[in-house]
Amino acid sequence: MPKRQDINTILVIGSGPIVIGQAAEFDYAGAQACIALKEEGYKVILVNSNPATIMTDSEMADKVYIEPLTVEFVSSIIRKERPDALLPTLGGQTGLNLAVELHETGILEEFNVEILGTKLSAIEQAEDREQFRSLMNELNQPVPASEIIHSLDEAYAFVEQVNYPVIVRPAYTLGGTGGGICNNEQELIEIVTSGLKHSPVTQCLLEKSIAGFKEIEYEVMRDANDNAIVVCNMENFDPVGIHTGDSIVVAPSQTLSDREYQLLRNASLTIIRALKIEGGCNVQLALDPESFQYYVIEVNPRVSRSSALASKATGYPIAKLAAKIAVGLTLDEMMNPVTGKTYACFEPALDYIVSKIPRWPFDKFESANRKLGTQMKATGEVMAIGRTFEESILKAVRSLESNVHHLELKDAHEFDDAIIEKRIRKAGDERLFYVAEAIRRGVTIQQIHEWSKIDLFFLVKLGKVIAFENVLKEEIHNVEVLQEAKEMGFADCTIAKLWNQTEREVYDFRKQNGVMPVYKTVDTCAAEFESTTPYFYGTFEDENESIVTDRKSVVVLGSGPIRIGQGIEFDYATVHSVWAIKEAGYEAIIVNNNPETVSTDFSISDKLYFEPLTIEDVMHIIDLEKPEGVVVQFGGQTAINLADELEARGVKILGTSLESLDAAEDRKKFEATLARLEVPQPLGKTVTSVEEAVVVAKEIGYPVLVRPSYVLGGRAMEIVYKEEELLHYMKHAVKVHADHPVLIDRYLTGKEIEVDAISDGETVVIPGIMEHVERAGVHSGDSIAVYPPQTLSQDVKDTIIDYTTRIAKGLNIIGLLNIQFVLSKGEVFVLEVNPRSSRTVPFLSKITRIPMANVATKVILGTSLRELGYESGMHPEEEGVYVKVPVFSFAKLRRVDITLGPEMKSTGEVMGQDSTYEKALYKGLIASGMSIKPYGSVLMTVADKDKEEATALAKRFANIGYQVIATEGTASTFTKEDIRVKIVNKIHHEDHNLLDVIRKGEAQLVINTLTKGKQPARDGFKIRREAVENGVPCLTSLDTAEAILRVLETISFHTTPMKKVRPTKEVTTV
Amino acid sequence: MQRQLILEDGTVFIGKGFGSDKEMTGEVVFNTGMTGYQEILSDPSYCAQIVTLTYPLIGNYGINRDDFESIEPAVHGLIVKEICDAPSNFRSELSVDEFLKQKDIPGLAGIDTRKLTRKIRQHGALRGRVCNMEVNVEEVVAQLQNHELPTDSVKKVSTVKPYPSPGRGKKVVLVDFGMKHGILRELTARQCDVIVVPYNVTAQEILQLNPDGIMLSNGPGDPKDVPEAIEMIQGVLGKVPLFGICLGHQLFALACGADTEKMKFGHRGSNHPVKDLKTNKVALTSQNHGYTVCEPSLVNTPLEVTHIALNDGTVEGVKHKEYPAFTVQYHPEASPGPEDANGLFNEFMNLMKNNQKVGNC
Ligand SMILES: Nc1ncnc2c1ncn2[C@@H]1O[C@H](COP(=O)(O)OP(=O)(O)O)[C@@H](O)[C@H]1O
Ligand SMILES: Nc1ncnc2c1ncn2[C@@H]1O[C@H](COP(=O)(O)OP(=O)(O)O)[C@@H](O)[C@H]1O
């Protein structure tokens, strides 16, 4: 069928901020969709609240709106733009839900906006549990028995029918709180009771547990002409019971015979045909390892994380084709973009194996519950491609950047066998490594299988890797053994350890003996057809397919998996750098390992190497490609960290030199430089022992800020108010010694200010200054940033411009740099200089329309800023106000303290823009998911040090008619200032304490600054968690509270009684 | 044990031998299916061929008692990247290695199968030999270059005597040119009363059985190597409804005056899109053929093209303009591969039903 001629304007809805369960994959999908629709000649209007995305670049669509993804705002866009149609299936669950809401308000009908792709009715049929079940029954597709229950008795009744084990899924709790699998009555009582308690509608879904089954996914596509195909199937290494997003996944399936494969294929296609899906769809199935019995787990009627993975795993661009299907094209008339010769209506054949491993944020949240279950916790993932499972999984492991390069458990000796067994039975994020350790300790594969239900196929392979460690140990410098080890995917550093040599020695020895990888093409067709796509992976075999051209090339290192502190912003910058390199006439080569991202779309660069970002894997590519140099400043800390090893191996680092990078990152050199440049920074010292720490802290004076050196995202950074806190920190948070120094700085309270700049060594361009709402001490990534600054005097701005310019020149920065300042008692100090692209680059680029990453890349390639038309100094401030509001995923991370501090905790961000600060802030907060009620109740429990400040806020809340709720302590302070307060019982009270207030939704806002402790026991922690679990906004910084108040004050007219008549002087007349 | 694959162009692939350690020669072809190696190994159409599987990990789910497409595999060798020595599947009974030892078929693992596949894609199917390291490569290459591909493959794999597979439904004579069990399975599933007959059955012999329909099976090699079958088809055409698959399809085309030719490297895999020209819908099909019906040669025949390969436009199905007879190049019985085209067997059933209503034509 030819494409639709009756529509020309299409509204595409993005997926909003990055949160756990919804990451960069939707930027990839959305960007592809926009490109595809424009290719077909449609006018595209895009709306997304997330500025850190490629899809929100002005080139991506004819009109780009960075506005809150709410009915209110999208409706106004619809009224304004009058699109003919809306494409909802590429913006994840967010886009889908929003489309449904829009439909329900009737606005789509009113302006006859047609929904493209899968019809809403189908979407509801897939999403609504009841409708879905009945459909499955019609199609006689088996689903696990389940029932909604409201009481323990109903639970018993259900178990009567289906027997244990059953799985409990509380309704409408964000964190999946209180859910779990029950194997016996006791667990049932426990989990159901807590589930009911936590569910605001006291409702739980009980389902027959099929944990332990093989979890298999099919990525399928269908067009309006009913052609339906399977793009890829995937098998979870972790059986059913662990969310696919938290499971290690391989593609294609490994342990299914053709009969099982076709059984599940037929089921998947039957389902999407019944749902009349038009586009991409994800079907999750569970297969009994002992029979042909299977169950349908769920269907996602849209592109998803899995479809991004499937696209990268096969080369088949699902989102792109889904978008074209949505406008009426059919699979059999579209070309397979990879071969260019064959049609899109086919099923890719892989001739390699793909492994995906999730990346979890537990390195940031020591206190978090690391157990994995039916609720996803990962923030990102890595993918690796190999010709054997061993190679593929080991490449994936070293792509994780968790300081493991092998199936190796950190400090394994610390764990006794009992722990090992426990951690294998009940999966956590490190199960893979516990399994390896168990094998090393001689536990049988069979035993591990019984503990974990992981398929023997995978366990046997892991066993082979472990066994080969010993072979290697015995066979130092045996070239055949080395070759075999590399075919198995062993990293040089692992071999080096076993041979006790340096990694470099192993690399060189390999090179001398010709043990080097070749690169194979990902071509969708297992080489049956010629393909020209420049999408490669490395493996140790005969034939190399990556032909080096005679064009000058530049290698760009990507930023690896998305994690807290290193998010999608870095992929944004990487992609722009690649584009700039192409513009400059070089061949742009990218190396990255994150399947979710735009940068790993093979159509972005001239050559894509889907490889781990380790020195070894990068050097292989460089040895082959012999590029002009390597660009490291856009790939976050991942790329920066490779710089010195690369230079040590004679590779040219383009842009800011290694020396300068070091001068900014090495504490001692940095202090020296700033001193030389006469730029003040907080008093601070580096210590290498606990004793030293105590002394230094005393002389600097408390409060001090302590942290280990060389980190991104302020990991393990704390503000310490007294000596015992310091001692506790030194003991627990860090392992201090000579080569792990700890930094101690004076903690300066004051405004935090952030700047990004571009420098060519002579000219220093400052696109903009951002002022933070939260005072220094709250990580820059977690605080609300405002452009242009609202409270800074001109001479503070001038100082900042001056310091920035001095630093850029002084460090001889070539490219981007990012600086954070604190304005303390009228004086400006430098907190940190990042000689690289930063989190705020996309935000500022979009506001100022200076393509920062692009300009920086041109500079890196040797063009001066002058030649590019830029002058030193600050870019004139833009009209309007722009705020960047952080977004957190606390609901998904149980036991994590949400208190904001110097450690970054947010997973994503949104942008709010408007003519005034308050309006912009309102939009930003709304976009971040906060609901702002003009009246209601605010629950305040604050630390003594904050009481005074809090009182002022309480007064203002009372003024706009908010009911202030507080516990005695806080309340008494307020009443002194005659603020009307409703007193509520402390936690320990039996009846109606403040937790009940939160649970029962009696407070619209919680302000809590009680204790900044990490020990979960504390009351403050309980209150904050309760708020999170119940979706009540909880503010832990009074600055944020103040900002929200300003918004509330502007949206609510506050009422004041008329003043009394002026008394007039008594005059007596005679 | 180290062994090697030598190709007629002199290329040598050294790997680890498994299965039988005897030497075997054959036409080296590749199959891109990611599952279904047991069905492929036992598919008689691979008679005298050495199959390389492009999917690198083979044998993961072992060999079970159910998924055979014939009792005696006729393939001359299996080439893989990695062969699994510890299969994992509830039906697994043997490893592929054990199976190939039993059947005395050589296997070769540990070679760059993608390189081999690309070579075949560029040069077309090549003659090759799996052998030990001792042999003199030049000699082997010379022998391979003079090696004539067998012309009696169908005879080798066809049943010698007729045998029944009783049922209470339509009576179908299934001509065995190297039949995959899947075809019989599909007919039996539809209650057919099947009589399987040898490839060299005559028209009279078939008509004496007075069947409701005739099924022409798949089979190995060049259709022109079985003239007797072509004659038989001409003898029954128009008298009994007819359905043909793969080699059966090619023979039918020849019988109707069309021509067939060898393809460069054929279609072998489970992901071949085929367009139904009537409905304009595409089915993903399982295919295994090195010859094809030449489209131009159909002009002056009573045949019309019903299906084409979406990718290279080759003829995938034809039907007779007057008589109740149709054939397809691909495998509606699947196993291995997608079952999208399974409905063709129902079409055959309808053909037989309707034909009866009309009374024998
Ligand atoms: N009946 C069940 N028994 C055991 N585990 C289950 C069951 N249903 C789902 N799961 C597990 O929970 C995970 C998440 O369930 P799913 O329905 O896919 O929710 P989501 O929408 O979060 O993906 C699945 O990936 C699976 O591993
Ligand atoms: N001396 C200090 N005084 C007050 N706050 C500080 C100080 N040093 C750091 N911070 C706070 O800690 C946060 C993180 O510190 P930073 O040096 O930027 O580490 P990161 O590498 O994680 O960005 C900053 O954004 C700032 O809010």
Ligand SMILES: [Mg+2]
């Ligand atoms: Mg799911």
Ligand SMILES: [Mg+2]
């Ligand atoms: Mg910082």
